[in-house]
Amino acid sequence: MKSSSVCIVCSDQARTQQAHELARWTGLPVLDKKSADFALQLCFETDRVMLYDTMLNTSIHVDFVSGALAHRRQFGGGRDQAIAKAVGLKHGRRPNVLDITAGLCRDAYVLASLGCKLFLVEQSPVVYTLIEDGIRRGQSDTACAEILKNFISWINADAIEYMRSINSNSRPDVIYIDPMYPDRKKSALVKKDMQILQRLLPKDQYDDELLTTALDCAAERVVVKRPLHAPALGDVQADTSISSKKTRFDVYLVKNNQ
Template identity: 40%
Template sequence: MTDTQDRTPGEAARGFSFVLAQGAGGLELRAPQHPGFKPIHCDWTDAEIRRRVAAGKQQLLARAIGLHKHKDLTVLDATAGLGRDGFVLAALGARLTMVERQPLFAALLADAHARALLDPLTQAAARRVQVHAGDAVALMDGTLRWDVVHLDPMYPHRDKHALPQKEMQVLRELTGSDPDADTLLAPALAVAVRRVVVKRPSHAPFLGGREPAFQLKGKQARYDVYLPITPTTT
């Protein structure tokens, strides 16, 4: 097993170090500063994703995207993370462009995609996925358009006594936060044909202070849905 240590400028300045290594289940990210943390890897075949796919198009995310009404939607997942939401949407019939700007998470995402293309159980969905490493704003320059743009930016955690899930804590150590999250909404609206969907914690303010056209609310999160100024359909 060969380990490679990668430090982005932001996390290096904060004194963190991370290791990308090839594990038994694929590429994994290790955080030596957290000896109690298990390695993070991107697995699109785990039980939670299977459960979400089985839940079908009536679950909140699929309804927010519009999959319960429209087949074969093209979706830009502009803040893909480890691609769980995006892969669920692909398994439900959407065609996904996943974009992740954090390079180590982008490497995990690309590895998961490559493995999914080889697995008979996930091949069909994986073929509807494209993965891009880089900043989504550069991709939203107007050259391309998608039916839907999905945004799930990080939101500052309010309760210091309740740590975020380990994966999110590591991502925050890697990136600090998403201080430019509010700037995503305008370019997203410019390239979305049908709608922009923003996933937010239930208590969070609207992205950029802009009220959505409508919302779908769950117990811990909500989906704010924005419509382009001149949409082809709602």
């Protein structure tokens, strides 16, 4: 078994068509039950879609309704959170944010819960399937649905191509980047959900180019999430940084809207 081999598992007949459409699009094999031959298995189950990691014997899915995000929605600290300050959220000022590395949408959901309009881009069809499924489930929960109204669009695309296609009249106020490989030396520091994403996604990411393209595209600022002591992305020094316990948000101010 290759540590990055991926398959689709569909155990719910009602979702067979969806699973096969994804298989045609991605070229991934579809099985009707889990198999130890694949390291990662995108499982279409009756109540959710999840990505199961055979080696870690655990799975991830996008969950807005319960768990950490629900807790943070209620007790998260509102506009005082570092991420909120980093995107420039103030009383009466809720910038719209293009999150070009949507992932499991946790950061996007925090910003949406504070009233920002979110536009999401995710390159991986597997992760994008998790996002679509999480949004679908979230929309059937009243409190969540209210926040998810702030998710204006979500697309499966490469962010660099997407940003290049934005015309100068529709620039997002803020572009948010949470790169995949933040130069962590100790793998113990990488949480299990990130370990799963790292197994799924190629190491050859164009993180530095994400930043340079974003600096040309955003109207007001670009925010890059980094581990507290990591070097700046692409060694491009930020105008300012806002830190929380383990995370630093590097803020690059731009003036592309004038």
